[in-house]
Amino acid sequence: MIADGQRVPNGAVMSCDLCVVGGGAAGLSIGLEFVDGPGRVLLLEGGGLEFSAESQALYRGENAGLPYEDLASSRVRYLGGSTNREGWGGWCKPLDELDFRQRSWVPYSGWPLTAEELIPYYERAQGICQLGPYDYDLQSWQERLGPEALKVLPLAGRVITEIQQMSPPTRFGKVYREQLRRSTHVDVYLHSNAVEILTTDNGARATGVRVRTLGGTEYRVEARSVILAAGGIENARLLLSSRSVETAGLGNRHDLVGRYFMDHIRVDAGRLVLRDPGISTDFYDPSATFIRRSRARTGTYDPRLLAGSLTLSRETQQEEGLLSYRVWLVGHYTDYESAGVKALRGLYLAMRDRELPTRPLGLMMDVAGDLRNVIPVLFDRFVRSRRRSHRLLVNIIEPEPNPASRVTILPERDVLGVPKVQVRWQLGANVGRTLARAHAILDRELTQAGLGELEHLYVDEGGLPQPLRWVWHHMGTTRMHDDPRRGVVDRNCCVHGISNLFIAGSSVFPSCGNDMPTLTIVALALRLADHLKNAEGLR
Template identity: 35%
Template sequence: MHIDARNIDNNSLIEGDICIVGSGAAGISMAIELLNTPYKVILLEGGGFEYDSQMQDLYKGKTTGQRYFPLESARLHYFGGTTGHWAGFCSTFDPIDFKERDWVPHSGWPIKREDLDPYYSRAQKNLDLGPYEYSAKYWQDKDPELKGLSLDENVVFNKMWQFSTPTRFGTKYRDAIVKAPNIHLYTYANVTDITANQNVSAIKEVTVKNFAGKQHTVRAKQFIIACCSIQNARLLLASNKQAPKGLGNQNDNVGRYFMEHLEIKSAEMWLTKPDVLKLYQWDWGVKHRAELAISEDIQRKHRILNGTASLMPLEVAKNQTPMIDLWSADTAKTNAFMKEGERRGKTQKELKSHKAFELFTRVEQAPNPNSRVTLDAQKDALGVQRANLHWELTPLEKHSLRKIYQIIGEQIGISAAGRVRLMEYLQDENDNTWPEFTGGGWHHMGTTRMADDPKKGVVDANCKVHGIANLYMAGASCYATAAAPNPTLTLVALTIRLADHIKQKVKTTV
């Protein structure tokens, strides 16, 4: 069922069993899991079904620290959310990503990789991926032409990615949600405040507003906030009339530990003879490929972060504009990322064997409490304080990036396949600065991180906000560490896990 919140009576009271705030990958995945259940589900979307510049303006904010993209361009504010311009890259987190690492401050999740395996399998279907298989051998057995470099897999291994079409959640799942008798989708219902009971131990209601001047109240027994990492933190911080520091922020953790993937060209690989290296090639339409990754034992030995290296023919890579320069405030509207990606893919597809490749990195950011989202003094058009993102890196990221390529270079040399040349910004081991072309992957993570100890995080192992009985956070804001892979597959898996928990809990409250 779909209701436009601009067209109902002002100050309407909307009631249900479960309220989901946000309809991106997390919010829609949650709603899909609740289809045809006996529970009345209220799904709140701030925008409509199409891009709206007025809605997009609500995501404007300030950035400080490491250079970053304009905030209003990094997320889409309509039904389907940022799946409207994602590229479909999917891979699982590694076991080490969930473990406490003594060389990575604030690392460690209260869950293990194996806890997510059954949910990863289910998430594959949501994202239109293939079988739940992420070993290079599986795919090479199916296609003997997927040849890669002959490296010691105990040191550098081939980590597989699968690629969604990419699935546009707003398109694929719209009819199912609109036609579902128990799902009540309200568009133009932008949540501006959360109200708790007197001792702030449970949520009573949320307030929604829109540009038609309407304000409504939504009450439910369980609330799930699924607005993306920056907006999740912003909403908790802005809901401060009962808790001056913001809801769930009694230990000053909300908004902290914002993480991104550093995505940056890092080295060149020159082969002794030209090769296609099909295992590593990607263009639009390819369903899987590998990237070079460092084994857990070697990460421990060298005390480095997790990261991967993708290969692109050097003659193609040299003609590309860094995404940090390409991505502007208007990009969300023009969808320049998808157009540029398609252009790059078509260009790459025409090429065959190559002797030189650019090595491009995706490396996790170490959890850093100083990398954070706070509230700005300026308010948006609906009266909510805007977000201020301070993106701050540490020397561990630069050390890890440099060491990753030293390890890969050693292995390439040992195999006699060729040589690796680090880019100039990585050659001085005492240099912790970053070049102008340093970028991120638009992979917002952290800000309501998961931890058993309320002093170390915002939500528990079930994504429930510490100290508040019926408030949950969904999406990558719950990540304790960023890992190397793109976050969407894990985000959906974690949401399906949360949905199972909510279904069990709601039985006792409805």
């Protein structure tokens, strides 16, 4: 069932087995596991079925660290969360086996899980994200499709090609809406904003959730277990704001909630000069990937739904003490993340999906005001000139887990009475060193292979590389660790010290690899759903 929470009578109390806070990839993945039972699940979504500026405004907050995206525009607040058109591009891959290990050169690294433990859940997550088989091995795909299907650069050794799969992308709130609507076991309440997690007097168990609507009503949900799945910033915000019993917030006895905030680092720096302009690098170009995906056949898995990046081998990372890194090779000079190009992409995606854009007039004005970037992009896409010899390097770097990088709450409150959030994004010194060494290694490998060479290599001078950007992946603020002095949740995503309060989503990531968290978010959500079925005796 899907219902409007604004129609719930003021002061009402509802009961359920599981209360899930948040209707994004994590929350809906859990909900889908219960659509046919067992038990009763109540899922709270703060937004509606479509974008609302009034609801989105509840995400407003303050940035106090490194320059960062406006908090009201870096996530999406309606059913489907950031998998909606305004959020997710559809790139998917699992974390690498090395990402799960404790690495001596990366402080605070290491998961209490292994990559092998997550494989069964990654396999199930492939279906939810509408992907092909769980296979991210380059050689396997070349054998499956033939050597000519994937045009990869012939590099061997320290730099390798990493495979990604392309989701349509799956708009969770749209694709799975009818399943949820028909379910007699899962009730989705829209426009229902969780403002506090309620607990017993000693704080040892969660008893439910206090809910408020923008219409001015309030109701309460009583639950056997509560799952926070509201995103990497909001999960921490809700814990820190729930202070009726614990004055520092729930799960925060060791001052860890909100710390270790991470986002993947993007730096557009460096240029590849190809010796032969006819060499195809489209497999490594995200813009070309969008075009390949839009032309892919339906009903069968298509090689155009695969994409690639260049990355450093595990051995190279270990030998050099480097963070995880990957790079795209972009075949044009324009800023493809400029306002006009992003607006053009938004209009294109809306037309492709046969939907009305969120702000059509504003998008068209953005396009018209940024023609210096839009026109070259259109030329590249439709004239398809790939004879240029230069490729821009779009570098994505893993952030080091950093306790000084954190989410906190402010004295100022939003219209629902919830403290607003402050994000202080901080990065470690190994970011610049990783980029500099990656460029040097990549230059050597390309030169030795006779493919070309790099220009404008980044040189580490002790600071952070510029221009420094982010990719809207909010992670790490309720990190997973078996020791409550080093993590907020345990290996089962249960908040330390609160036996029936769980967290789903990328906020539990202790480290995050070199990009693309959605598949891991869904896999962990499925693992948590299985745990809840067993722990709550719901099978």
